[in-house]
Every structure is written in C-alpha cells, then in structure tokens.
Amino acid sequence: MSNDKSLLGQFWSWFVARGFKHLIMLAILAFVLYPIIWIISASINPVGSLSAQSLIPDNPTLENYRLFFLGGAEQYDAPFLLWLWNSLKLSVLTGVIGTAMCALAAYAFSRFRFTGRRTGLLSLLLVQLFPQMLAMVALYFLLLQIGDLAPWLGLNTHLGLLMVYLGGSLGFHTWLMKGFFDSIPHSLEESAQVDGASHFQAFMRIILPLARPMLAVIFILTMIFVYSDFILASILLQDTSQYTLSVGLKLFIFGSYNQRWGIFAAAALIGALPIVIIFLSLQDQIVAGLTQGSVKG
Amino acid sequence: MRNIFQSRVSGTLLKTVFLGALDGIAIWASVQLFLQSEVGFAVALLIGAAVINYVFLSQKTYPVRYMVPGLIFLFAFVVYPIGYTFYLSTTNYGTGHILNKSQAIESLETQYYQPENPTSYTFNAYENDQGKMKLLLKSGTDENLYLTEGKKLKEVNQGSDRLVDTDGDGTIDRIGEYSIMTRTEVIRSLQTLQEWRPKSGKVSLQMSDLNHFQEQIAQYEYIESREVMKDRRTGEIFKPVEGTFVSTTSNKKLQPGFKASVGLENFIRIFTDPLITGPFFRVFTWTFIWAFMSVLTTFALGLGIALLLNDDQLSLKPLYKGLLILPYAIPAFISALIWRGFFNTNVGIINTKILQPLFGIAPAWFQDPILAKVAVLLVNLWLGFPYMMIVCLGALQSIQPELYEVAKVDGASPFQQFRKITFPLLMVSVAPLLIGSFAFNFNNFNIIFLVSRGEPPIVGATTAGSTDILISYTYKLAFGGQGATQYGLAAAISIIIFLIVGTISAVNFHYTGALEEMSENV
Numbered sequence: 001m002s003n004d005k006s007l008l009g010q011f012w013s014w015f016v017a018r019g020f021k022h023l024i025m026l027a028i029l030a031f032v033l034y035p036i037i038w039i040i041s042a043s044i045n046p047v048g049s050l051s052a053q054s055l056i057p058d059n060p061t062l063e064n065y066r067l068f069f070l071g072g073a074e075q076y077d078a079p080f081l082l083w084l085w086n087s088l089k090l091s092v093l094t095g096v097i098g099t100a101m102c103a104l105a106a107y108a109f110s111r112f113r114f115t116g117r118r119t120g121l122l123s124l125l126l127v128q129l130f131p132q133m134l135a136m137v138a139l140y141f142l143l144l145q146i147g148d149l150a151p152w153l154g155l156n157t158h159l160g161l162l163m164v165y166l167g168g169s170l171g172f173h174t175w176l177m178k179g180f181f182d183s184i185p186h187s188l189e190e191s192a193q194v195d196g197a198s199h200f201q202a203f204m205r206i207i208l209p210l211a212r213p214m215l216a217v218i219f220i221l222t223m224i225f226v227y228s229d230f231i232l233a234s235i236l237l238q239d240t241s242q243y244t245l246s247v248g249l250k251l252f253i254f255g256s257y258n259q260r261w262g263i264f265a266a267a268a269l270i271g272a273l274p275i276v277i278i279f280l281s282l283q284d285q286i287v288a289g290l291t292q293g294s295v296k297g
Numbered sequence: 298m299r300n301i302f303q304s305r306v307s308g309t310l311l312k313t314v315f316l317g318a319l320d321g322i323a324i325w326a327s328v329q330l331f332l333q334s335e336v337g338f339a340v341a342l343l344i345g346a347a348v349i350n351y352v353f354l355s356q357k358t359y360p361v362r363y364m365v366p367g368l369i370f371l372f373a374f375v376v377y378p379i380g381y382t383f384y385l386s387t388t389n390y391g392t393g394h395i396l397n398k399s400q401a402i403e404s405l406e407t408q409y410y411q412p413e414n415p416t417s418y419t420f421n422a423y424e425n426d427q428g429k430m431k432l433l434l435k436s437g438t439d440e441n442l443y444l445t446e447g448k449k450l451k452e453v454n455q456g457s458d459r460l461v462d463t464d465g466d467g468t469i470d471r472i473g474e475y476s477i478m479t480r481t482e483v484i485r486s487l488q489t490l491q492e493w494r495p496k497s498g499k500v501s502l503q504m505s506d507l508n509h510f511q512e513q514i515a516q517y518e519y520i521e522s523r524e525v526m527k528d529r530r531t532g533e534i535f536k537p538v539e540g541t542f543v544s545t546t547s548n549k550k551l552q553p554g555f556k557a558s559v560g561l562e563n564f565i566r567i568f569t570d571p572l573i574t575g576p577f578f579r580v581f582t583w584t585f586i587w588a589f590m591s592v593l594t595t596f597a598l599g600l601g602i603a604l605l606l607n608d609d610q611l612s613l614k615p616l617y618k619g620l621l622i623l624p625y626a627i628p629a630f631i632s633a634l635i636w637r638g639f640f641n642t643n644v645g646i647i648n649t650k651i652l653q654p655l656f657g658i659a660p661a662w663f664q665d666p667i668l669a670k671v672a673v674l675l676v677n678l679w680l681g682f683p684y685m686m687i688v689c690l691g692a693l694q695s696i697q698p699e700l701y702e703v704a705k706v707d708g709a710s711p712f713q714q715f716r717k718i719t720f721p722l723l724m725v726s727v728a729p730l731l732i733g734s735f736a737f738n739f740n741n742f743n744i745i746f747l748v749s750r751g752e753p754p755i756v757g758a759t760t761a762g763s764t765d766i767l768i769s770y771t772y773k774l775a776f777g778g779q780g781a782t783q784y785g786l787a788a789a790i791s792i793i794i795f796l797i798v799g800t801i802s803a804v805n806f807h808y809t810g811a812l813e814e815m816s817e818n819v
Contacts, residue, residue, distance in 0.1 A: 018608075018610070018611060018612075021605045021608070021611060022613070024605060025602075025605065025613075025617050028598075028602060028621065029617070029620055029621070031679070032620065032621055032623065032624055032679070033620065033623075035632075035635060035636065035639060035679070036623060036624075038639070038646055039635055049644070050638055050641060050644040050645065050646075051643070051644035051649070053646060053649075053650075055650075100366075101366045101367035101370070102367065104363040104364065104366060104367065105363055105364040105366075105367040105368075107363055108360040108361070108362075108363035108364055111360075112359070112360035114358075114360045114361070117360075120364070124371075125806075127371065127375055127376060127379070129795075129798065129799045129802045129803070130375070130379050130795050130798075130799070131740055131798065132374070132375055132378075133740065133742065133768065134382065134740070134768070134771075134791040134794055134795055135375070135378035135379055135381070135382045135791065136771070136772065136775065136776075136791075137382065137385055137771075137775045137784050137787050137788050137791070138377075138378035138379070138381035138382045138385060138788070139374065139378050140775075140776075141381070141385075141784075142373075142374070142377065142378060142381065145335070145338070148333065149326065149329050149330065149333070150326075163370060163373070163374055164374045166370040166374070167370040167371055167373060167374025167375045168374065168375060170367045170370065170371050170375075171371075171375075174367070198308070199359075200308075203363075224628070227628060228628040228629055228630055228743070230630050230742070230743050230746070230747065231742050231743075231746075231768075231772065234776075235772075235776055246628075246630040249630075249631070249634060250630070250634060250747060253634055253637075253638070254637075254750075257637070257638045257641050257644070257645075258641070258643075258644050261638060264634075264638070265635075268631045268634065268635055271628070271631055272626075272627045272628055272631045275626065275627070275628050276623070276626040276627055279625075279626035280619075280622070280626055283622065283626075287684075287687050287688075287691075290684065
C-alpha cells in the first residue's frame, strides 16, 4: 500500500517536472501532423475524391503516383512532371546565376574602396525595401514590351521570368555575402597577389572556395524562394506547358477539389519533397540566413 | 611568369569578345526599338551599353566590373519597374483606357450612325482569277457610280473605259480583269460582303440586303486644331479630360477613352470615390490586423513550444523538434492549397471528420468573413510557428543560466523569472525578427490568395474580398479577370504598400542599429 503510494508520488513528481511537457507536445504534434498524415493517406487512396477519404484507406495503391509520373489520366490536361521540371529548372538556374552575381558584387564591396561604395551599399538596401512583386503591373508591361522585340525573352517565356527573378535575388543576399567576405582575412589573397595572381584570380581561387558554406545558403534560399513563388509566375507565364508547379497545381485543383483530390495529394507531396529534403538537411544554415533578414516563400 | 602572361592575354581577349558581343546586341536591339518608335528605350539601352564599355575599359572603375552582371538585372527588373510603377500610378491605364490617344481617336472616328433618310446603293460584285472582289455601286439619289479599291470607295466616270458592257444589256460585266459574279456566287460570298463596309470620307456603306448597300455616317469628327471631338449628328463638342472625351454640354463620355496622365487622381480616388474608399479601407485595416495577428499567434505558439523544449533533460527532444519543423519545410503554396481542400464546406476533413462528428456543425468557411479570417490565420499559424520556435530556441539558449540561479536565490517564482528575465532578454534579439515577420506577412500573398482567395466578397465592392490584403487586392485589380482591369489604380496601391513596408523596414533597421553597424563597416 505504502509502496503503491510512493509509485504514484514518483509518477506525479515526474509528471510535474517533464511528463506534462510530453502531453502538450503530443497535442501540438497532433495539430502539426494531422494534415500531413491526411494528405499522405489521400495520395494512396484508390478513391480519388475528397469526400470519400478515410484516414487508413482500404486497398492502398500507388496509382496516383503513377498518374503523376506517367500521365494518362484522360480527363486532366495536367503535365505535372513538366511543371515540376519547369520549377526545378527556374529555381536552380536562378540560384546558380543569382549566387554568382551576388558573390561578384559582394567581393567588390568587401575588398575595394571606391567612390560611391557607401552609396551603392545603402541603395542596395533601399531598393530591397521594395518587394519586387509590388511592381507586378510594371513587370508585366516590361516583359510585354520585351516580347514585341524578342519573343523568346518576353511574356510566357522561362528566360524572361528567370531575368525577373535574377533582378530580385540580388539585394539582401549581397549584404549577407559581403558580411561573410569581410570575415575572411585579407592576408590570404595578398599573398596570392604577391605570387602574381590578379584580383579576379584571387577571388576565384581563394575567396570562393572559402565562402562555400555561405554560397550554399544563398543558393538554397534563392532556390526555395523561386520554387515557392506563385504571384510572378502566374502573371508572367500564360501557357499550360510553361507553368511552374505552383501555378499549374493551383489551376489544376481550384474548383475541382472533390474530384481531383487523390492525384493532387500525390502531386503536392512529390512537389514538396525536394524542398523538404534540402531544408531539413541544411536547416541550421538556412535558419541562420533567415534570421539575418532573408525570407522564405 | 608565362602562366600569368597567358591568363592576362586570355583575359583581354575575353573582355574584347564580351564587349563586342554586348555592343553588337545593344546596337541591334536599339535599332529595332528605334524602328518601333520606342525612342526612350533605345536611348536608355545605348547609354547602358556605353556605361558598361566605360566600366570595362577604364582602370578607375575596376571594382564596378564585379557588379555589372548584378546591376544590369537590378536596374532592368527592380529599379526600372519601381519607377514605372510610380509612373503608372499617375495614369488611368486600364479597361477603357488601353489605347493611346491617336488609336482612341481612330476608334471613335469609325463609329457610325444611320442618317434618317439614308441613300441606298444598288451594287454588282466582280471577281478576278485570284478570287479578289470589287464592287460597283450606284447611288440611289444621284445615280453616281462608285468603285471599291480595297476598303476605299472611289467615284468613277460613267463612261470610263475600264467599265465594259460586253453584251450591251446595260449592266457592266467586266472591270479590267474582274468579271461579274452570278447571284449564287454573291450569296456564297455573303460574309465578305457584309464585313466589307467600303468608306469614303465620313461615309461608310454597309450591306442592307442582297441588292443594296446603305449609307452610314461617321458619328464623330476630330477637329485637330481645337483638339476636340465633334458629334456630327448633334453638334455636341467633346473635350479630352484625363483620358476621356467628355461633352461640354452634358455628362456624356465617349468610349473608348485613352491612356493619359491623371496626376494624383488615383490616390484621390482611393480616399474619396465611395466605390473604392469603403472596400479599400476594409482591406487596409484587415491587412494590418492580419499581419499583426499572424505574428502574434505564430510567436505565441513558437515561444510556448520553445520554452517547453528548452530543457536538455527532456527525452525525445530532437524528435519533437524535427517533426515540428515539418510545416515550415513544405513550400507555402503547397500547404496553402492543401489547407484549402481541408476547409471545403461539404467534403473537407475539418468539417466532415472533426466538426461534424464532434459538434454537429459544418460551417461554410469562406462564405463568412469572420470564419474566413480565422481559417487563413489558422493556416498561417500552422506553417509559420516553427520559424518562431527555432528563433526562440536559439535566443533562449543564449540567456546565461546564472541569471536564473540568482533569481531563485532571491525567491523569484518561475512566472516572475519568465517575466523579468526570459522575456526581456528574448525580445532584445527577437524583436527585429518580429518586425521583419510583420513586413513579410503584410505582403503574404500566397496564403491569402491560395487559401481563401480573398473571399467572401465585400458587399457592394466589385473586386475586394473580406480576407483580401493589399497585395492580393492589387493583384485582383490588375490581373483578376473579374470586372474592369485598373492598372493605374493597382499601381497606386502598390505605392501605398511600398510606403508602409518601407517605413516599417526603416524603423526596423533603425531599431536594430543595422545601418549604424554598417556605416562603421563601410
């Protein structure tokens, strides 16, 4: 009897110290995971409609994933794989080129003293206060006009959209990069320059390899931003075959939630996968970048 | 030595090739632009190319070379669009004002009316070997003959030797290479004939039946010297006012209008036009509430979880942290689209699996303003709290544990410790991020547009919805496809958003001392 009581007492003191935390955590986990579990369940449910959902589907199937990759669902004009490819292409290209431009500009700001340097840095910050999407009407007309002259660079082209993204990718990331370059001692390049290397060679061979972690962060932040963009892509792309995943999926599912839920669930999960993997594996660096003022879409 | 020499040479070569290609493209493009009479663009392009040449050829501007690639895109796709947005905000560009002035005048001058006793013209149609047609028309009033030349109508002399009557029956059967069409052929070409409408001066002829064309008169005449439009029928005079021809004697306005500068009219309309002011201020207020509530809810939950997890003895801590961050790792547009499905009134799981079985209710989430707002905030809480959690965890770990020991010695309760130590120290590092988060949510287009789409509509407003924030309102005004497109007004609202977000960010920079820190570093 007395033994029982002390067991209960032990449990109670554990509960007060830690156990209640687990209880709250479980409640929050339910809130967080409930939707994710449902969407996974929907993606393997042979009945594709939203109304027929059950948490544990009877006869689970990978049919929806097959439809995603191979197509063949007659009633949908939805080239998911092409949309995914378009998204990945645009985000990787913007990431690579944008990071390169950033690094070049940041190097100049970090290593050279020239007239207009301070103004340049401040203007970069000022321009960045204006989120690019606020200029959506102007960007639309700009690409419309470019398209009159060079149709492969205007509205409804990936090259045009890529240029728009590149313009927006520069501002704050140049600051992040400059901060990182500032922390690399000058002596390293100076000794290289004594050996006859030009500034550019010193930049390429010495600074860039050292800045690899920061390059990765900026590449990934840019990539995630582009991958998640809806507003610019939806304004500047017009054909189904040109859409990115965000625009394509939205048009695919809006108004047809009930009928297309199953295949949408599969598409959403596959679409989320690349970013989730990248994010989870580089979580700490990405968060460090975000807390310094970058944004995630 | 040899190696360096080589690289210098190849560097010069590379530079020459690059500048050559750039100049070639710039000159080609500016010629094209010039031919399309886009003189401003052409000049800007040439100046840009000249600056780049200078930068790469002068030794003084060496550092700028590193910035050229970025600056090109920054100028073309951020700076120029910002400037263009300011310009657009002072125009009436949009539905009814898409054309430029001369296009609008041309369009008005081709609006016709039928006079009271229109002259009728009998006609014969002729066709050549290539299937091209000509019409010979005879006026019903003065018997004059007219011949079409494409869209134009030319008077011909009765005795002109082009008109040949081979069989002498009084009907012309040949005009040059053209020979008369049979009635069957005419009927077959009916559509062409109906759309033909040959013109001469202010008169246009329209087919009225199988044998006749009827006279129509151009209603408006542009009087170049006075820059006004005159209504031929009524004599009314229309003056151009901010892109519309407005009658000097009545309220009548002519459509289409044209693109014109309207000064600050768009901004004035936002504050005075009852059709815009009401919805605008509801959207405006909600945007602030939305951004504020988003920050508050995500921060509260994130901080709460961080406080629970900030305990190294807690088992399963890495697992909890790893799972809780998932919503933040998923691209927001995907989460938003999924949640929209969950909130579906009839089939979404929130109603069918939770609310219906437990409480017996199935609310229509996006038809009630309050519920729609709750829904979007809930979605944003779901995908936004992990960021706050990580940020708070980081900040909590940087607080020195000795502070708590001292507090315990002094007999402070856990709540007092939180209020006096944890929270103030946390806010030092987290406050700027909260302001940043506010600025981000202020323009969080994806959540609003993909979850509620701004719905339900505000009663009496054409475009705005109860959950619309300024950026989604702007998007709908310019690209919504419902009702009239108003690029000018959309640009004006963009400017207002810019001013607000700019102010917030400036305050933030000031607060964090980012600018001061930077100025030292500069």
